[in-house]
Amino acid sequence: MIHHxxxxxxxxxxxxxxxxxxxxxxxxxxIRSVHNVGSIFRTAECAGVxxxxxxxxxxxxxDRFGRKRKDFAKVSLGAEDMVSWEHLDENxxxxxxxxxxxxxxEVVAVEQTKNSVDWETFKKGFGSGSASNCKKVVxxxxxxxxEKSKVIPAKTKAVLYIFGNEVDGVSQKLLKLxxxxxxxxMKGKKExxxxxxxxxxxxxxxxxxx
Numbered sequence: 001m002i003h004h005x006x007x008x009x010x011x012x013x014x015x016x017x018x019x020x021x022x023x024x025x026x027x028x029x030x031i032r033s034v035h036n037v038g039s040i041f042r043t044a045e046c047a048g049v050x051x052x053x054x055x056x057x058x059x060x061x062x063d064r065f066g067r068k069r070k071d072f073a074k075v076s077l078g079a080e081d082m083v084s085w086e087h088l089d090e091n092x093x094x095x096x097x098x099x100x101x102x103x104x105x106e107v108v109a110v111e112q113t114k115n116s117v118d119w120e121t122f123k124k125g126f127g128s129g130s131a132s133n134c135k136k137v138v139x140x141x142x143x144x145x146x147e148k149s150k151v152i153p154a155k156t157k158a159v160l161y162i163f164g165n166e167v168d169g170v171s172q173k174l175l176k177l178x179x180x181x182x183x184x185x186m187k188g189k190k191e192x193x194x195x196x197x198x199x200x201x202x203x204x205x206x207x208x209x210x
Contacts, residue, residue: 038075
């Protein structure tokens with residue numbers, strides 16, 4: 001009985017978070033590891049993510065026969081039943097991103113590029129919902145793809161975060177469609193974090209609409 005009461009309370013809290021924080025969507029660009037994706041689903045549910053797009057070869061919670069994948073569920077621990085998800089073919093991703101941008105989603109790639117901004121700058125500029133800060137960030141980093149008219153109050157902002165493949169990162173095709181690229185500065189010798197860890201950092205430290 002206590003377990004069922006907890007699940008009910010947890011679902012109520014999740015709905016409240018999604019209502020007040022605005023929508024958060026994730027797009028996983030050809031991530032290879034089922035364990036990484038399962039972990040991302042669990043983290044995403046805890047952070048109040050509304051939807052996850054699994055692109056191309058990214059593993060999904062069910063197999064081709066529609067049966068639940070045990071290796072996926074072992075890591076996600078039921079989160080796949082709590083977060084809406086959809087598989088997208090690679091040739092349909094561009095169209096989906098354009099549709100979301102028309103719905104006033106800010107599209108953010110988490111990737112290291114020549115024009116990417118560190119997550120602290122993102123929090124102070126784009127994450128704050130301040131038009132003046134956003135304009136400053138855009139000008140300083142030459143982010144020509146950002147449409148300044150899309151800056152809306154942070155608490156109501158809808159965001160699509162794109163995370164890339166473990167080896168190649170976010171594809172160049174998708175990078176051309178984003179509003180901004182954000183990176184997490186490294187303090188050691190390794191150049192990047194595991195993608196599942198990166199999702200956790202972004203959702204709980206970079207996203208500032210709480």
